[in-house]
Amino acid sequence: MAYNFSQNIWKNALLSSNHGAWALHRTISTTPVRNRVSVGRYKPLEGRKQLLTYDQAIKPHELAHKKSWNTWNTSTLEGGRRSQLTTIEDMFIRRFIHGAWFCHIKGQQIIIKRQHNIIRIAFCLPKKLPPQSVYFITGFCERLLSIWLHCPVKLEIQAVENYEGYVKIV
Amino acid sequence: MNSITCASKTYRSSNLQYFQLWWSKYSSTAAPSKETIKIPNRKHRGPTDILKALETTVSYDFTGPAYKFFDDPFLAPYNDRQARMYSLAKSAGQKAGTWVRDQHPELFTQVISDPPVMSYMPSPPINGDNANEEMLLQKIHDSKVSDAIKVYELMQEKKMDIRQETQLALLELLCFYNCEDDTPMENSAERYYGHTSRQGDPTINHWKNHPLVDSLFSSLKSLGSAPYCALICGLYMYGAKVEGDKLVEEAKEKKIKLDINAYNFIIKRTISIYDKVDVKWQLVQNILKEINAAGLKPNLGTLCYSIDAVSRMGMPQRYQILLQLVAEFKKAGVTPSIGVYGMIARGLVGRTRPDANLAVFLPSILESLKGKELVAEHPSDLLFFDWILKCCAVMEDLPSAINGLELFLHSRNRELLDGYRSTSFFNNFFHVLSKKADFPTLIKYYNLLVPHAHTPSPLFYQVLFDACDVHAEIKSFPTYWNHYMSSGSFNEETLLKMLEVAVNLTGLPDPEAIEMRKVVSESAVNLFLFKMEKEKDNVFVSIPLTHEMCDYLLHLFARGCQWRTIQTCLKFMHEKDFIPDEKAVSEILDSCYDHANPNMAVWVLKFCNKSFSGMESFGRKLELREVASKIMKADFLNDDLKKELQSEFEDSSSSSDSSTSDSESSDSDDFSDSEQDISVPRKPKPDVVKPDIKKIVEK
Numbered sequence: 001m002a003y004n005f006s007q008n009i010w011k012n013a014l015l016s017s018n019h020g021a022w023a024l025h026r027t028i029s030t031t032p033v034r035n036r037v038s039v040g041r042y043k044p045l046e047g048r049k050q051l052l053t054y055d056q057a058i059k060p061h062e063l064a065h066k067k068s069w070n071t072w073n074t075s076t077l078e079g080g081r082r083s084q085l086t087t088i089e090d091m092f093i094r095r096f097i098h099g100a101w102f103c104h105i106k107g108q109q110i111i112i113k114r115q116h117n118i119i120r121i122a123f124c125l126p127k128k129l130p131p132q133s134v135y136f137i138t139g140f141c142e143r144l145l146s147i148w149l150h151c152p153v154k155l156e157i158q159a160v161e162n163y164e165g166y167v168k169i170v
Numbered sequence: 171m172n173s174i175t176c177a178s179k180t181y182r183s184s185n186l187q188y189f190q191l192w193w194s195k196y197s198s199t200a201a202p203s204k205e206t207i208k209i210p211n212r213k214h215r216g217p218t219d220i221l222k223a224l225e226t227t228v229s230y231d232f233t234g235p236a237y238k239f240f241d242d243p244f245l246a247p248y249n250d251r252q253a254r255m256y257s258l259a260k261s262a263g264q265k266a267g268t269w270v271r272d273q274h275p276e277l278f279t280q281v282i283s284d285p286p287v288m289s290y291m292p293s294p295p296i297n298g299d300n301a302n303e304e305m306l307l308q309k310i311h312d313s314k315v316s317d318a319i320k321v322y323e324l325m326q327e328k329k330m331d332i333r334q335e336t337q338l339a340l341l342e343l344l345c346f347y348n349c350e351d352d353t354p355m356e357n358s359a360e361r362y363y364g365h366t367s368r369q370g371d372p373t374i375n376h377w378k379n380h381p382l383v384d385s386l387f388s389s390l391k392s393l394g395s396a397p398y399c400a401l402i403c404g405l406y407m408y409g410a411k412v413e414g415d416k417l418v419e420e421a422k423e424k425k426i427k428l429d430i431n432a433y434n435f436i437i438k439r440t441i442s443i444y445d446k447v448d449v450k451w452q453l454v455q456n457i458l459k460e461i462n463a464a465g466l467k468p469n470l471g472t473l474c475y476s477i478d479a480v481s482r483m484g485m486p487q488r489y490q491i492l493l494q495l496v497a498e499f500k501k502a503g504v505t506p507s508i509g510v511y512g513m514i515a516r517g518l519v520g521r522t523r524p525d526a527n528l529a530v531f532l533p534s535i536l537e538s539l540k541g542k543e544l545v546a547e548h549p550s551d552l553l554f555f556d557w558i559l560k561c562c563a564v565m566e567d568l569p570s571a572i573n574g575l576e577l578f579l580h581s582r583n584r585e586l587l588d589g590y591r592s593t594s595f596f597n598n599f600f601h602v603l604s605k606k607a608d609f610p611t612l613i614k615y616y617n618l619l620v621p622h623a624h625t626p627s628p629l630f631y632q633v634l635f636d637a638c639d640v641h642a643e644i645k646s647f648p649t650y651w652n653h654y655m656s657s658g659s660f661n662e663e664t665l666l667k668m669l670e671v672a673v674n675l676t677g678l679p680d681p682e683a684i685e686m687r688k689v690v691s692e693s694a695v696n697l698f699l700f701k702m703e704k705e706k707d708n709v710f711v712s713i714p715l716t717h718e719m720c721d722y723l724l725h726l727f728a729r730g731c732q733w734r735t736i737q738t739c740l741k742f743m744h745e746k747d748f749i750p751d752e753k754a755v756s757e758i759l760d761s762c763y764d765h766a767n768p769n770m771a772v773w774v775l776k777f778c779n780k781s782f783s784g785m786e787s788f789g790r791k792l793e794l795r796e797v798a799s800k801i802m803k804a805d806f807l808n809d810d811l812k813k814e815l816q817s818e819f820e821d822s823s824s825s826s827d828s829s830t831s832d833s834e835s836s837d838s839d840d841f842s843d844s845e846q847d848i849s850v851p852r853k854p855k856p857d858v859v860k861p862d863i864k865k866i867v868e869k
Contacts, residue, residue, distance in 0.1 A: 085282070131245050131252075132259040138240075139263025147271050147290050150283035159244035 042170050050170050055109035057168040073114040086114070089149060093121060100141050104128060119149060122156040134159075230584055232623050248656040249625040250593060257359040293317070298324050303336055310339050315347045319382060338396055341386040345404025349380035358589020373442050377410035399432040406435035411442060433461050434471040440479050447483045451491075454479050470507055473499045474548050477510050481517025488517055489527040508586070509550030511535050512557040519561050532561055536573040543581040555583075556591040556598075563598035568606040571599055575615070596624035604633040609641045621653050628654075628661030631668070639671040644682045647675055648689045655697065660713045669694075669722035676729050691730020694723050698735060702742065717748040724754035728761040733770050740774070744781040772811050 040060040042052055058067050071090055075083035094110050104125055111122040121141075125134065138155045145153040235246040239256060247253035271278050275292035283290070294300065296317060301324035309318040318340060325332060355361045383401070390397040398421045405414035418436060421428055428436075440453050454476060461468060473496070480491055492514050496506050515532060518525040536558070546552060555578050562571035578584055578595070587595055596619065603612055616634065620626060626634075631654045638647050654668060672694070676687045704711045715723075720743050727736045736758060743750055755778060762771035 127244055131247075132255055134240075134245060135256045135259040136263040136266075139260035139265075140267045141263075143264040143267030144270065147267065147278055148280070150281070150287050150290050157240050157242065157245065159240075159242050 044170050051166040052168040052170060053109065054167050070109050070111050072112065092148075093119070093145065096145065097121060097123065097141065100137055101125070117151045119145070119151060119153045120156055121145075121153065122158075124158050124160045126162045127159050128162070226581075230579060232618055235622055248621055249658045251625075251658050254359040254362060257357055258363075261357040261360060296320050296324065298328060301325050301328070302330070303332055306332070306336060306340070310336075310343050313343065313347065313352060315343060315349065315351050318343060319349075319380075322382070334390060334393060337386055338390055338393065338400070341383065341390060341397055342400045344380060344383050344386070345400045346407075348376065348404065348408050349378045349383065358592070361588060362590035362593070373409065375409045375411070377405060377408040377413070395427050395429060398426050399429045402428070402432045403435050406439050409442075411439060414439065427464060430461065430466045430469055430472060433457060433466065434469075434475050437472065437475040437479055441482055447485050450483055451480065451485065468499060468502055468504055470504055470548050473504050473506060474509055474513070474550050477513045477517075478550070481513045484517075484520055489525055489531070492517060507547040507551050508539070508544055508554040509548050509552075511539075512554035513550060515561045516557045519564050524561070524564055528561060528565060529567070532558070532565065532567060532570050533573070536570055536577060539577055540573065541580060542577075544577075544583045544586055546586055552586055552588045553591065555587045556595050559595050559598040559602075563601045566602055566605050568602055568611075571602040572611075572615075575599055593624070597627060600624070600626050600630045604630050609637050609643075612637060613643075613646070621656065625657045625659070628657075628659055628664040631657070632661070632664045635664070635667045635671045639674055642675065642678060642680075644675050644678065644680065644686050647672065648686065648693060651690070651693050655693070662713050662716070665713060666716070666718060666722075669719055669726070673722050673725045676726065687726075687729040688731075691726050691732050694726040694730070695732050695735045698723055698727075698739060702738070715742075715746075717743075717746075720746075720748055721751040721754045724750060725757050728754070728758040731761060731765055731767075733767065736770070737773070737777075740777055740781070744777075750778065768808070768811050 037060070040056075042050055042056055044050055055067065055070070063069065073086055074080050075086040090112050093112055097110050098105065105123050109123070113120040113122070129137075134157065138157065142153050142155055234241060235253070238260065239246055239253070245256075247256050271292050275295070278292050281291070293314075296305070301321045303325070306318060306321045306325065309321055322332070322340060353360075353364070355364060383404075387397050387401055398417065402414055402417050402421070405411075405417065414435075418428075437454060437457050440450055440457070443450055443453070458468075458472075458476065461472065476495055476499075477492060480488065480495060485491065496510065496514075499506065515528065515535070518528040518531060544551075544554075555574065558574050559571060561567075562574060578587065599615075603615055607615070612634070616626075631650070634650060637643070638650065651668060651672065654664070672690050676683055676690050698715070701711065701715050705714070720739060724736065724739055726732075727739060740750065755774065758774050759771050762768065762774070
């Protein structure tokens with residue numbers, strides 16, 4: 001890290017000079033490379049510890065070794081279509097599900113699977129709500145998402161005990 | 171060595187094959203190959219043919235809840251009532267979503283489907299600018315009655331020309347839906363609760379006399395037959411008999427030729443005529459003759475309504491008439507649907523006693539339909555299975571009921587049973603099963619259908635528990651217990667029977683029964699704690715724990731060594747002024763002796779002596795004392811416990827002359843918060859002769 005930083009300072013110093021050989025490279029972006037990866041790595045919070053779910057406890061580089069992906073579709077394969085639209089839709093679905101179920105799926109990951117024209121959304125839910133409320137919100141989410149996304153949407157919920165989904169403390 | 175020989179063999183064989191190929195290719199003497207590649211003709215398949223073929227490989231799954239429910243123990247329904255509640259909750263959520271879309275169409279403007287799926291999109295607002303004939307036709311096509319009326323009225327305001335065909339289509343729509351939007355009951359649970367909403371009882375007038383119907387009809391009178399037929403059908407369908415009769419008279423006066431659908435409803439009208447049976451039958455015959463004279467070809471509706479009318483008449487010779495009708499319609503080219511057979515069966519059952527011919531008709535029909543994939547052709551077909559099983563229940567005909575069930579389960583035939591009728595269908599089946607089936611058949615069909623396809627009634631469970639008792643079915647009994655507890659419909663007699671059978675079965679000298687004691691006692695604890703929680707919460711308990719139930723529970727707790735629950739139960743009985751049965755107390759003491767728990771034995775004796783002495787006869791008290799003295803003589807108790815017991819009974823004998831109220835108040839102080847150590851001591855069981863408590867207690 002330190003080496004990269006010093007090397008880049010040296011490079012930038014050369015670039016800023018009016019030396020002819022380096023002038024050709026001025027158009028190429030040479031911002032310093034940051035090897036620091038922070039996404040998907042959890043640390044203790046200030047003043048308290050953090051409970052991690054199974055998804056959170058597994059680091060990104062362990063993906064496909066210890067666990068699977070949260071999004072399943074064929075848009076990123078060769079010849080796959082509507083990759084941007086799928087990504088944006090997935091973001092929308094996640095936000096909508098978090099909003100509709102608010103505190104009930106806090107800290108839980110949402111898995112979105114697309115098969116043919118069906119979107120299957122899976123997540124765990126603590127056993128706080130009575131089953132009839134769960135079914136009501138399910139019907140509401142399925143119908144609204146179907147109307148927005150123009151395809152059948154199915155929710156696949158697994159009820160878990162409180163804090164059952166948490167596997168690690170950092 | 172073996173591997174080498176194998177390898178050499180394969181090498182040789184492959185070489186040989188290669189040589190043969192080479193020879194056939196290059197040798198002029200080798201015979202030419204006769205095999206020619208024949209490309210088969212392309213089979214034209216529809217887009218869903220493969221899906222349908224796949225679907226045939228999947229049968230109705232009874233082992234879990236329906237697909238619409240979550241496959242999760244917490245979220246899955248365990249009885250019919252729960253299933254209906256969850257299903258209704260889900261459809262209510264869906265309706266809420268649709269309501270949001272209809273209220274805020276501006277939020278749902280994006281069209282990402284290609285071609286666009288119109289059902290996902292909000293309907294465009296209707297106003298004077300966009301109201302036109304095309305829109306009106308679209309609304310009629312979509313069966314949106316209120317929207318169609320609105321568009322028509324806007325067009326009238328704008329004085330736009332509307333074609334007579336469109337007006338006639340609107341009149342037909344209004345007559346068919348009685349001038350109101352149809353309530354789409356996609357969910358079977360909705361149909362269960364609201365099945366009488368649209369057409370309702372045909373004897374009551376539901377017709378909504380919308381002014382638009384009259385105006386449309388008067389403007390379309392010039393068209394002749396079509397508006398008359400549409401209005402006659404609508405009036406008779408919704409029970410407006412007087413108005414319908416007037417219109418039929420008017421049509422006859424004007425010599426307007428009615429179509430076959432109008433005649434069908436005229437036949438249906440005869441059902442609600444209050445007259446003699448012969449007159450009604452004559453009327454039906456006259457209408458059929460009239461149809462023949464008019465040169466109209468009868469359809470399935472004509473047959474169904476004729477059979478319906480005749481089967482309700484209750485004539486002694488109805489079987490022959492019904493069969494004759496079916497034969498004549500067959501000659502006219504009308505094949506009877508299953509609904510016709512169902513109505514014939516219903517007619518033969520009658521209201522008072524079933525016709526003797528039913529015993530022949532029912533098995534023969536089910537035999538002829540065996541293994542067939544049935545198709546609904548008329549609304550009455552949806553009632554076929556229900557009526558057939560009702561007949562089986564009346565006749566108590568088990569083979570026919572089983573045939574009916576097998577026909578129901580075959581292929582996609584289960585779709586012919588409407589949602590709200592399925593409960594009645596299965597109830598009738600279980601009724602026959604409980605009356606006539608032997609134990610293996612009973613268990614076979616029970617295990618197939620319960621708990622996910624149907625929840626039996628408490629009366630059936632009573633029969634089942636009785637059968638378990640008689641056939642000493644120990645292994646499956648805890649499962650049936652759990653099914654009954656999760657069925658949600660309790661009955662005091664059934665609950666009592668279940669506990670009685672549990673006591674009987676766990677008391678059997680069978681290793682299986684002894685193994686089951688723990689499981690059954692845990693179920694009993696759950697039941698007891700459930701009832702106690704209800705009492706604590708001051709919730710109205712429909713079936714509270716009775717004296718007998720508590721006695722049975724004590725037996726079960728004693729056999730499963732549920733010491734804490736025994737304490738709670740005895741305290742509960744003390745609160746409710748229930749005196750525990752002598753056998754139950756002796757069972758507890760026996761269990762204490764068997765499991766080497768002297769503390770519990772002493773606690774029980776002390777508690778019984780103190781708590782139940784005030785309301786008990788003097789004889790009972792003496793018995794307890796005798797039991798205590800008997801126990802004290804044995805080496806079962808240590809010195810401390812013996813002293814404790816001795817002092818207790820000496821105190822009680824000295825205070826027996828004093829008032830009972832004093833003793834009761836002192837009891838409550840002693841036992842209210844007593845958390846004594848009643849766990850089994852670790853010392854080995856003493857080798858002593860077991861005192862015969864039962865003999866002493868039972869005199």
